[in-house]
Amino acid sequence: MKTIDLRSDTVTRPGEAMRRAMAEAEVGDDVFGDDPTVIRLEALAAEMLGKEAALFASSGTQTNLLALLTHCGRADEYLVGQKAHTYLYEGGGGAALGGIQPQPIENEADGTLDLAKVERLIKPDDFHFARTRLLCLENTFYGRVLPLDYLGRARKLVDRHSLQLHLDGARFFNAAVESSHSATEIAAPFDSISICLSKGLGAPVGSLLIGDADFIKEAKRWRKCVGGGMRQSGILAAAGIYVLENHIDRLEEDHENAQSLAEGLASIDGVKVNSNAAHTNMVFVDFPEGRLSGLSDHLEKNGILVLADYNPVRLVTHLDVDADGIDKTVAAVKEFLG
Numbered sequence: 001m002k003t004i005d006l007r008s009d010t011v012t013r014p015g016e017a018m019r020r021a022m023a024e025a026e027v028g029d030d031v032f033g034d035d036p037t038v039i040r041l042e043a044l045a046a047e048m049l050g051k052e053a054a055l056f057a058s059s060g061t062q063t064n065l066l067a068l069l070t071h072c073g074r075a076d077e078y079l080v081g082q083k084a085h086t087y088l089y090e091g092g093g094g095a096a097l098g099g100i101q102p103q104p105i106e107n108e109a110d111g112t113l114d115l116a117k118v119e120r121l122i123k124p125d126d127f128h129f130a131r132t133r134l135l136c137l138e139n140t141f142y143g144r145v146l147p148l149d150y151l152g153r154a155r156k157l158v159d160r161h162s163l164q165l166h167l168d169g170a171r172f173f174n175a176a177v178e179s180s181h182s183a184t185e186i187a188a189p190f191d192s193i194s195i196c197l198s199k200g201l202g203a204p205v206g207s208l209l210i211g212d213a214d215f216i217k218e219a220k221r222w223r224k225c226v227g228g229g230m231r232q233s234g235i236l237a238a239a240g241i242y243v244l245e246n247h248i249d250r251l252e253e254d255h256e257n258a259q260s261l262a263e264g265l266a267s268i269d270g271v272k273v274n275s276n277a278a279h280t281n282m283v284f285v286d287f288p289e290g291r292l293s294g295l296s297d298h299l300e301k302n303g304i305l306v307l308a309d310y311n312p313v314r315l316v317t318h319l320d321v322d323a324d325g326i327d328k329t330v331a332a333v334k335e336f337l338g
């Protein structure tokens with residue numbers, strides 16, 4: 001029985017063609033700067049987003065950390081959503097390693113930050129305060145695509161106050177595919193962008209930090225400093241190239257599968273799908289309280305994995321879940337609650 005794993009889009013396994021690309025990758029020593037496959041991946045990513053340069057790193061936590069360390073110094077501050085991954089789920093790395101203070105701001109229901117609120121929280125030039133240097137946004141945000149005009153307004157705001165603008169784009173291409181705007185348009189307002197290759201794109205490891213050449217040069221110093229310099233990393237970069245060339249357009253399928261999962265679950269008594277729809281490849285669902293652990297045990301017996309410790313339960317589609325898996329999931333939920 002094939003497992004239907006809806007816990008995250010990080011669970012995908014590399015298929016045969018990707019493994020072949022990895023096995024056949026030409027490699028060098030990337031710390032010496034002569035791994036041709038890493039060089040090719042970085043050039044490809046920079047070009048796709050319309051920026052000058054890119055840096056391959058081990059994880060999205062690391063690329064976001066490198067962005068913080070590069071944009072901000074000790075006792076500087078960055079503005080960030082209260083529910084943002086960078087603030088909430090990255091171990092406080094900016095504080096631990098950079099002495100950088102976050103200023104969290106409550107996210108609006110659609111995932112945006114109220115820019116008037118953001119502007120009020122930029123600190124005046126007065127030694128009582130940390131120096132505000134950076135605004136961090138996240139797109140997609142819990143599956144939601146941020147509107148392009150909002151990104152443009154955020155750019156204007158940071159320009160008025162001489163701040164930098166970073167994007168945690170762990171699922172950047174889900175946003176691009178869903179929004180019909182090009183990758184370069186969505187990237188344009190930002191000074192730096194972090195992209196995960198190992199989420200819906202399906203690579204086993206790796207993230208990219210993308211920006212202008214001077215920024216990436218400085219970020220590369222920090223990558224070495226945090227122990228992130230890798231050697232024959234062309235083996236991993238080959239998977240990155242493979243997914244950028246083959247797995248972007250197909251994200252559409254994940255979004256369709258998530259939508260049919262949302263519709264199927266919404267038709268079951270006692271199940272409430274948040275905002276009545278999927279957000280790109282994610283569905284957030286409230287199941288009857290008190291039945292959550294029973295439900296996840298029942299699903300597991302049917303080969304379906306979910307993380308259902310509390311409501312809302314997040315279900316995530318990806319390239320290892322097909323339409324048949326979605327039908328089986330809806331049927332198993334119906335069987336348990338019916």
Ligand SMILES: *Cc1c(COP(=O)(O)O)cnc(C)c1O
Nearest residue numbers: 059060061062085138168170196
């Ligand atoms: C997964 C993720 C990251 C980075 O996570 P890693 O597991 O360190 O690669 C960053 N931001 C968001 C929104 C994410 O979902």
